[in-house]
Amino acid sequence: xxxxxxxxxxxxxxxxxxxxxxxxxxxxxxxxxxxxxxxxxxxxxxxxxxxxxxxxxxxxxxxxxxxxxxxxxxxxxxxxxxxxxxxxxxxxxxxxxxxxxxxxxxxxxxxxxxxxxxxxxxx
Numbered sequence: 001x002x003x004x005x006x007x008x009x010x011x012x013x014x015x016x017x018x019x020x021x022x023x024x025x026x027x028x029x030x031x032x033x034x035x036x037x038x039x040x041x042x043x044x045x046x047x048x049x050x051x052x053x054x055x056x057x058x059x060x061x062x063x064x065x066x067x068x069x070x071x072x073x074x075x076x077x078x079x080x081x082x083x084x085x086x087x088x089x090x091x092x093x094x095x096x097x098x099x100x101x102x103x104x105x106x107x108x109x110x111x112x113x114x115x116x117x118x119x120x121x122x123x
Contacts, residue, residue: 002102002122007054015040015055015107017122028123030094038087040109040118055120060109067105076115083117084108096121 005016031042040055063080066072072080088098100122102108107120 002107004107006057011058012056013058015057015109015120017053017055017120018050019053020050025123027096027100027121030096031121031123034094036091036094036096038083038090038117038119039121042121053122057109057118060111060118063105063108063110066110066112079115080108080110080117083110083115084119087117087119091121096123 003018005018007014007016028044030036031039032044035041040057043054043056045052045054084103088101091098091101102120102122109118109120110116111118
């Protein structure tokens with residue numbers, strides 16, 4: 001279970017995941033220093049010895065929200081599934097493990113109307 005919160009900061013929206021402070025590992029460094037296609041952009045904030053991972057979800061909706069409001073057609077499902085697969089496959093170039101993706105509808109974010117997928121990665 002992920003301890004997630006949401007925050008609006010001026011014109012940005014963030015998914016915030018908090019856990020105990022850990023040393024920076026190379027996967028986290030990859031996420032912080034690169035814009036990886038198919039992954040949510042990440043900022044790290046350390047507050048009171050806790051790591052807070054700020055994922056930028058501005059202009060995106062979770063897959064859960066989309067499924068609650070719409071019935072998807074074949075092309076939309078194909079775009080979403082293809083986006084998930086290409087996001088995970090493309091992350092191998094940055095030495096990220098496919099086991100660290102959060103592939104749950106609440107943490108898969110979609111940009112409409114193009115149905116571009118952005119995944120949450122927990123290093």
